[in-house]
Amino acid sequence: MATFGITVGACFPNLNGFKTVTKHPVCSVSRKGVGATGTILVTGSIGSCSSRRRSCIYRLSSSSSKIMASATTETEKLGIKIVKNPPESKLSELGVRSWPKWGCPPSKFPWTYSSRETCYLLEGKVKVYPDGSDEAVEIVAGDLVVFPNGMSCTWDVSEAVDKHYKFD
Missing domain, CATH: 2.60.120.10 (Jelly Rolls)
Incomplete structure (x- = not known):
């Protein structure tokens, strides 16, 4: 399992209508293999989410989305x-x-x-x-x-x- 740290301003096309992560102190993606579905956990405000601090969990197909990330x-x-x-x-x-x-x-x-x-x-x-x-x-x-x-x-x-x- 690889862990990714996503940079501010990372884009997630077709992610429930959200286009850009604008602020997030904590963000990680876990993948089990190439083309596997991962989980993104974002803490902070994302897209049109409420400006108050909250956690949002989204499912993402890594084969269909580009992630600006730093993986091991x-x-x-x-x-x-x-x-x-x-x-x-x-x-x-x-x-x-x-x-x-x-x-x-x-x-x-x-x-x-x-x-x-x-x-x-x-x-x-x-x-x-x-x-x-x-x-x-x-x-x-x-x-x-x-x-x-x-x-x-x-x-x-x-x-x-x-x-x-x-x-x-």
């Missing part, structure tokens, strides 16, 4: 594993907040991993170019990333980085 996703590209928007429970389980921190300003530099590194970006934006590839892997604040032992690459930091890291 796991991908691997060019040997680099990325978990976008990991849940806090995962970060706590790993002990991420107790790991040492490292940061750097915008810069470009080569790097070779002498052991596997797992890091969690608190701030920043980086394109990592593994040696021998013209493609880059972009990592941003909120990403949990695993770099394999022995990888040589070039870090191109476009926004200052602040991260927790751990070497295995």
